[in-house]
Amino acid sequence: MSLTITGATVRDIRFPTSRELDGSDAMNPDPDYSAVYVTLETDGELVGHGLTFTIGRGNDLCAKAVELLIPFVVGKSLDSIHRDMAGFWREITGDSQLRWVGPDKGIIHMATAAVVNAVWDLLAKQQQKPLWKLLVDMTPEELVGCIDFRYISDALSPEQATEILAKQQATRAQREAELLERGYPAYTTSAGWLGYSDEKLRQLCQASLEQGWSHFKVKVGQNVDDDVRRLRVIREEIGWERKLMLDANQVWDVDEAIEYIQQLAEFQPWWIEEPTSPDDILGHAAIARAIEPIGVATGEACQNRIIFKQLMQADAISFCQIDSCRMGGVNEVLAVILMAAKFGVPVCPHAGGVGLCEYVQHFAMFDYICVTGSFENRLVEYVDHLHEHFYHPVVMKDGRYMPPVSAGYSISMREESLDEFEYPTGPAWAN
């Protein structure tokens, strides 16, 4: 029984997080975590959900972009999409007129993610599996058939991708069982926002330690003296055995990054995240060479597979931080995960925001079971914001993500939350 997509709705949802300075960093002092929320209707009972994440203004632009992409899915049967996933993705990203205002980047690409992810949510629900399990039950050939290799074939061929997946195929079941029991490792960013006082920082570190966290990420970059003071507080609380990661959110130029990071080296950071513009591949490479053994991490603002390809070709990153909705949805993320495997770069997904933890956990499970079979240097970001708005929020156990069990991509939001936070008409925005 094939389903056909019959219609779609798009909603502009915003949470007034700036009122509490949750999520504040050197580049983003007052984000209102927001989502463009897409519902795909079908001729059956199933609906598919997808979202793209923004931090407030501009969410309406993404919503409008989604509306222009809806004609590429309405009227299509899920079977026809499923039969040629790469072709579907090429089509929705390839409309020549819309491509001009990208290509494959920015608002139009983030909108693509919402729609593409909603299609995957539908596919997973139709098969009554969580997304990670849907992927895990696909053959290497089927998985490779989801990827549009345009512009990355010089770094990864379909044959190489198939080979990477085939190597892990026989042992998938044992890793799946292991994950179901123990979960996937994570780290927390909840303690280290820039807007918090030292006292709040200290309390949050203590609370995080009690919850069993062993990896802590802290925002830096606004003022080196403040950062030194804050990092001292954090090291006092978490000790020197646990890992500490820094995140500059693109605030530095290349030379400035090198100089600044060297002043924080005494705190033995494991990685520095987003030291400069996400577009600066050669800049990241220069920083990476200069600050070894501190690793460079980036990805949450990396626009597409082509930038990730080059970051790996240039040996610019030690950690690949895929995001579920900055790139064009599941298909493109699969491409990056496989490139990372080929280049030997561990994938540590970006999460937080709204729904990103719910989203990216599926890729971590997939990576472990089907692609690399390794936890080494691999962690998923965890932030304890806004999970209450989802019907199937992430389940954490001892600082680890437990594999989702509900069918779909875990991104369906509660109807009452949608109504409350719809912008600008919802009660949360009234006054």
Added chain:
Amino acid sequence: MSLTITGATVRDIRFPTSRELDGSDAMNPDPDYSAVYVTLETDGELVGHGLTFTIGRGNDLCAKAVELLIPFVVGKSLDSIHRDMAGFWREITGDSQLRWVGPDKGIIHMATAAVVNAVWDLLAKQQQKPLWKLLVDMTPEELVGCIDFRYISDALSPEQATEILAKQQATRAQREAELLERGYPAYTTSAGWLGYSDEKLRQLCQASLEQGWSHFKVKVGQNVDDDVRRLRVIREEIGWERKLMLDANQVWDVDEAIEYIQQLAEFQPWWIEEPTSPDDILGHAAIARAIEPIGVATGEACQNRIIFKQLMQADAISFCQIDSCRMGGVNEVLAVILMAAKFGVPVCPHAGGVGLCEYVQHFAMFDYICVTGSFENRLVEYVDHLHEHFYHPVVMKDGRYMPPVSAGYSISMREESLDEFEYPTGPAWAN
């Protein structure tokens, strides 16, 4: 007497060019050349105009993005903007929430261009000079004060930029006089669109020769046998002394580009334009190394100064094709022109579309008078489309751009054209 910007209007203007296959290429089979047209009103009589160029669908997204940027100019005095041009640009591109849906790329950045260019149009009109002359009458320090060096300081410092400009300052006047007499060299793309028949191609070549053109650009990349046949026709018509350039509009992967171009090498192309994704710096570098002495050109889809910086750092391009409204307007283009001078890469602006010839000619004049003082390997693209919609269309003489004489950025469109082609309500779109 200072002017204050008091309001703004934004219009979605589209020309149904796809009906004639004007502008057709391997990636864009049916563009409808379009513009988001911005008018800035003041408390005086002057109004400023700016536009950003798209090829149809998605123009509405850019228009909506412009609306979100209007609050960054309305209420400001021209004097206050003029006093700190780099600060103004940092502010309009730096809103942290809007920055998330870029940063500095795609729809939000193209919208920025329309607004920033409209501000420059106002400044030039206020001083009763064409834009190029406004720039030429600025000191090196004033010009450098227009540039936000964020993310490019590792390649070009303010001091280096000042030095480049200072070197040409004493001799500006003689080059200005020369340009006013002889104009700036150009090449034509009007003959070589993919959608045209061989016969039409032949006729257009003959017509172009009669008009005095010496450099011809042709679209390639859809089918190598067709391209060989078409290039043979063109070489038969234009001979082997005149220069022939090829444009693939991003249609190839890296290895594919190298192989394909080698099959066209017998036609001795001067450059290959957009051989692959505009995001692929390392890919362009690999292609450049493989196809020497054919040069690589790109830029019309290069999202910002950071990508241009790396194309130059990686020695990936022999020709730098700035565009007036893909990047964030005049300020960012100045940065790229100065980086190109430092790296010794000639700037050959991208034009065509709607209003791009009118726009970029100003930069060519500025480059010659203030930056490089050279015509060597430097030409501005010329396409003979849609000029009739402007109050001050480009003036060509013997295949050269004559310096604009009217005050402003030459981008003010005729009121009757705006009414006729407004989308979707104008008569041109009625049926």
